[in-house]
Amino acid sequence: xxxxxxVEQRDGKVKKASLEALSVGRALCDxxxxxxxxxxxxxxxxxxxxxxxxxxxxxxxxxxxxIFAAYSTDSYGLGVGKAAxxxxxxxxxxxxxxxxxxxxxxxxxxLEIGLLSDVTSYAVENGGATYRRPVYSGKAYxxxxxxxxxxxxxxxxxxxxxATESPRPHQVIKLENAVxxxxxxxxxxxxxxxxxxxxxxxxxxxxxSGGRGMKGPENYKILEDLAKPLGGAVGASRAAVDAGxxxxxxxxxxxxxxxxxxxxxxxxxxxxxxxxxxMSTSKVxxxxxxxxxxxxxxLATYGxxxxxxxxxxxxxxAVKALKARG
Amino acid sequence: xxxxxxxKHVPDxxxxxxxxxxxxxLDLGEANFVVSPYDEYAVEAxxxxxxxxGSATITVLTVGTDEAxxxxxxxxxxxxxxxxxxxxxSFEGSxxxxxxxxxxxxxxxxxxxxxFCGKHGVGDDNQQVGSLVAALxxxxxxxxxxxxxYSEAGLVRCHREVEGGVEVVxxxxxxxxxxxKGLNEPRYPSLKGIMAAKKKEVVNYKAADLGIDPAQAGxxxxxxxxxxxxLPPPRPEGRMLGGEVADQVNELLRLLHDEAKVI
Numbered sequence: 001x002x003x004x005x006x007v008e009q010r011d012g013k014v015k016k017a018s019l020e021a022l023s024v025g026r027a028l029c030d031x032x033x034x035x036x037x038x039x040x041x042x043x044x045x046x047x048x049x050x051x052x053x054x055x056x057x058x059x060x061x062x063x064x065x066x067i068f069a070a071y072s073t074d075s076y077g078l079g080v081g082k083a084a085x086x087x088x089x090x091x092x093x094x095x096x097x098x099x100x101x102x103x104x105x106x107x108x109x110x111l112e113i114g115l116l117s118d119v120t121s122y123a124v125e126n127g128g129a130t131y132r133r134p135v136y137s138g139k140a141y142x143x144x145x146x147x148x149x150x151x152x153x154x155x156x157x158x159x160x161x162x163a164t165e166s167p168r169p170h171q172v173i174k175l176e177n178a179v180x181x182x183x184x185x186x187x188x189x190x191x192x193x194x195x196x197x198x199x200x201x202x203x204x205x206x207x208x209s210g211g212r213g214m215k216g217p218e219n220y221k222i223l224e225d226l227a228k229p230l231g232g233a234v235g236a237s238r239a240a241v242d243a244g245x246x247x248x249x250x251x252x253x254x255x256x257x258x259x260x261x262x263x264x265x266x267x268x269x270x271x272x273x274x275x276x277x278x279m280s281t282s283k284v285x286x287x288x289x290x291x292x293x294x295x296x297x298x299l300a301t302y303g304x305x306x307x308x309x310x311x312x313x314x315x316x317x318a319v320k321a322l323k324a325r326g
Numbered sequence: 327x328x329x330x331x332x333x334k335h336v337p338d339x340x341x342x343x344x345x346x347x348x349x350x351x352l353d354l355g356e357a358n359f360v361v362s363p364y365d366e367y368a369v370e371a372x373x374x375x376x377x378x379x380g381s382a383t384i385t386v387l388t389v390g391t392d393e394a395x396x397x398x399x400x401x402x403x404x405x406x407x408x409x410x411x412x413x414x415x416s417f418e419g420s421x422x423x424x425x426x427x428x429x430x431x432x433x434x435x436x437x438x439x440x441x442f443c444g445k446h447g448v449g450d451d452n453q454q455v456g457s458l459v460a461a462l463x464x465x466x467x468x469x470x471x472x473x474x475x476y477s478e479a480g481l482v483r484c485h486r487e488v489e490g491g492v493e494v495v496x497x498x499x500x501x502x503x504x505x506x507k508g509l510n511e512p513r514y515p516s517l518k519g520i521m522a523a524k525k526k527e528v529v530n531y532k533a534a535d536l537g538i539d540p541a542q543a544g545x546x547x548x549x550x551x552x553x554x555x556x557l558p559p560p561r562p563e564g565r566m567l568g569g570e571v572a573d574q575v576n577e578l579l580r581l582l583h584d585e586a587k588v589i
Contacts, residue, residue, distance in 0.1 A: 071493070073457075074466060098488035102469045105422075105454045109461030114423055114549015117452045130553060136449055139343040140352055140557055144550040152549055186466035186497035189483070193491040200490040206589070230589060241507075248472075248508040249487060254339040254448065255363050255507060263588040274339040280558065284586045286578065287564075300564040302581055304574045314575045319589065322579060 001034040001129075004061075004089035006080055006107075007052055008099050009042050014051050017095035019163035021156050024122070025093050026056030026166050031124040034090075036168075037061060039083035039175075041076055043069040046172075053170035055163065059087065063175035067184065071099060074184045077106035082178040084111055091129075092153035100155050108153045115153045116144055120160050120281075137254040137277035158203070159260055194249070199233035201252060206232030206263045209252055209279075210240055213268015213289065213308055217245040222309070223267060226316045229323050235259070235279075237269045253278035267308040271296030288312065327382040328436065329372045332429055332443035332455065333365040333401055335394035339448060349554045361397040364444025366512035367505035369401045371442045371474065374510060376405075378476065383407050385436070389417055389428050395528060402523035403515030409528035416533050416540035421548040422450070426458030428543060431536035433463060438500060440482075445470045445504040456504035467502040468495045472509050 005025045008015045022038060029036045037059035038052040045068075049060040061083035067075050080103065084092055092107065094100035096118045108115035120141075121132045130145045131154060146152040194200070201207050208227040210220060223234050236250040252259055254274040264282035269275060271287075271294055279285070280299055287300035288308045297303045304311055337357035346353040361369070369386070376382040384406040388394050391413060398409035412428045420428065433441070441460075446453035453469075460467035468484045472492065475483040480499055485492040487506055515523070533540055541547060565581075567574045582589045 073469075077461075098470065098486075101453050102457065102467075102486075105457035106461050106467070108423070108454075109426075109458050114421065115452075115454055116550055117422075117454060131550075134558075135352075135451055135555075136337075136341070136343050137451060138558060139341075140345065140555050142555050143553040145553055146550055147548075150549060186468055186495055186501070189494045189496050191488070191491055191493050192485075203489050248506075251507065263582065263586075272340075273342065277339075280561070284582070284588050285561075285564075286582070297564065297566070299561050301562075301586065302578055303564055303566045304578065305566065306571055306574065310571050311575060314571060315578070318575050318579045322583060322589070 001028060001032045001090045002088055003028050003034055003036050003091040003093060004084050004087050005036070005038045005057065005093045006100065006103065007038045007040040007048060008095060008097060009040060009045055009048055012042070012045055012047070014048055015095065015097060016163060017097050017156075017158035019055050020158065020161040021093045021095050022052060022055035022057060023164045023166070024156055024161050028091065028122070028124065028129060032127050035059070037083070037087045037089070039063070039080055041068040041079045049170065049172050054165050054167050056166040056168055058168050058170050060170055060172045061087065061175050062172055063178055067179050067181065070188045072184050072187050073102055073106050074186055075179045076103050077110055078179045078183055079175060080107045081110040082175055086173070090151050094153065094155045096155040096157050104153055104155050111151065113151045113153055114146065115155070117155050118157050119154050120157050134258070137258050137274075138280060139277050201233045201235045201250060201259055202257050204233035205261050206230045207235045207252070207259060207261045208232055208265045208267065209235030209237070209269060210267045211237035211269030211275075212239040214240055214245060219309070220246055222312050222316070226265070226312055226319065229316065229319045232263070237272070237275050266296050266300075267312055269296055270294045271299065327379050328438045329375055329382050329384045330433060330438050330441040331365070331368050331372045331384060331386045331401060331406060332441065332459065333369070333386055333388050333397050334362040334444070334447040335359050335388060335390050335397040336362045336447055336449045339363065343557075345555045345557060349556070350552060352555055359393065359396065361400050362444050362448045364446060364448070364505055364507070367507065367509045368442035368444050369404050369406060370510045370512040371503070371505055373405045373513070375440070375476065385410060387429060387432055388412065389420065389425050391418065398528055399523050400515065402526045403519040404513055405519060408526055411528055411530045412536065413530050414533040414538070414543070416544050419545035419548065420543050421550065422452040422454035422458060423549055424543045424547045426455050426462055428536060428538055429455070429459050430462035431538055432531055433459070440499055441502045443502065443504055445506045456502050460502035465500050465502065466497045467504065468497055469504040470506045471503050472506050474503065474509070
């Protein structure tokens with residue numbers, strides 16, 4: 001299968017999720033005697049060819065142009081679409097990041113191909129791939145296979161696949177004049193960073209999350225105090241968000257973000273089914289709750305029945321001591 | 327001004343999902359079907375824009391069976407003006423691409439200035455239809471939007487959520503806006519609204535009305551074949567930590583560091 005991976009960069013730095021996508025692409029190509037190409041768009045991004053080559057791309061399509069300096073669905077859609085056509089891609093891979101989820105449908109519509117969202121595993125048999133993806137935020141998984149002979153696109157959930165180096169000699173092909181200024185309608189004018197550099201739950205390896213048991217907005221500070229030395233992000237249940245205690249961008253669950261960090265610490269979260277759907281694939285789950293009957297304990301790797309206002313600050317001290325020891 | 331809202335009729339988020347016998351479909355039990363939660367933000371965004379405009383017509387569109395009219399009525403009860411059901415039997419089982427082709431065909435039958443929908447339909451979780459509809463109509467889409475500024479004529483300026491921040495996106499109208507939680511607080515229908523909704527017009531389009539080839543819709547038109555469904559594997563049995571709080575915390579840290587190796 002001729003496979004093309006969209007490599008996402010911001011300020012010239014490649015997203016880790018794109019390295020994961022390249023590794024999946026490399027494995028698909030190895031299993032099907034296919035060729036792997038990557039496309040990167042931006043300004044001053046030519047050096048990224050080396051990175052993509054290190055992760056297995058044999059051909060790099062580079063659109064290094066002022067028109068790609070800021071992300072636009074229109075310009076990036078045309079750029080990736082052009083690379084796919086020049087390469088003759090059978091399969092397009094994107095990461096299911098904010099950009100990938102915005103871009104992939106535009107490209108799929110342009111190429112008139114199908115798109116499978118948020119894939120978490122795949123298998124190759126007889127030269128064809130079958131993909132698994134969560135539905136109902138992970139309450140179930142669907143296995144889907146592309147219909148025979150059809151090109152298609154896939155977005156891959158970040159943090160699920162390993163990024164593995166597999167260096168290949170690679171050629172670079174410049175994408176010239178892929179986009180005219182008049183093609184670009186929607187433009188990103190600026191990027192506003194979220195406050196105090198706290199990590200986004202969608203990107204964090206460790207999440208400290210609080211629910212109704214937090215009792216009020218002022219108490220989220222104790223979760224931030226634990227998240228900081230752990231290098232983690234602060235999450236929340238729908239109950240806490242709907243109560244106005246914390247912004248919705250922190251919400252984990254079926255109507256929030258679906259996450260699978262290596263460590264999820266649930267504080268004062270009882271475990272409503274719509275919350276569990278959003279975090280049940282976390283590698284390790286710690287539950288701290290006063291109620292020994294709380295459903296969250298059924299999922300927990302380690303559980304503490306107790307008062308989070310007592311337990312969490314003590315954890316923070318212990319984590320700081322652990323980090324100080326190195 | 328003609329405002330469109332795309333909605334989906336879905337099982338509510340409390341639904342417990344099982345795999346149906348045979349393994350190729352899901353058993354949703356006695357699921358309660360509702361307007362997909364993100365679509366409620368879309369309806370509210372349309373209502374707020376109409377209030378700002380003074381006069382506008384809000385049309386709510388969905389692809390689904392006769393059951394899905396309930397979601398249209400819900401939006402009409404909130405204050406939308408008319409409904410369009412794309413309800414041909416050949417549409418059942420459509421994937422995101424098929425759904426978008428059907429909606430785009432229905433949208434093209436009348437003028438429009440702006441289209442709102444939820445950022446994704448709860449359940450299939452594709453997050454594709456809004457973007458695909460925009461592409462088929464040849465207009466921009468701004469996805470995962472948490473605020474909309476209409477202060478300049480002929481364009482909108484939106485905040486869209488990305489990892490660790492928000493992008494400020496400017497786009498000319500017409501466009502598609504997919505709505506994220508935080509954009510607004512959807513209103514509850516009033517009793518008067520519910521009564522009025524019963525009398526509002528809901529058009530039913532069949533495949534022939536939309537010029538849709540049944541081979542392009544439903545399962546036949548889907549790009550992927552569903553091979554089967556399964557439930558996630560159960561998590562291994564957990565461990566409850568006993569003793570005084572200080573002991574519990576020490577033991578937890580030891581386990582996270584030495585056993586699980588995650589900190």
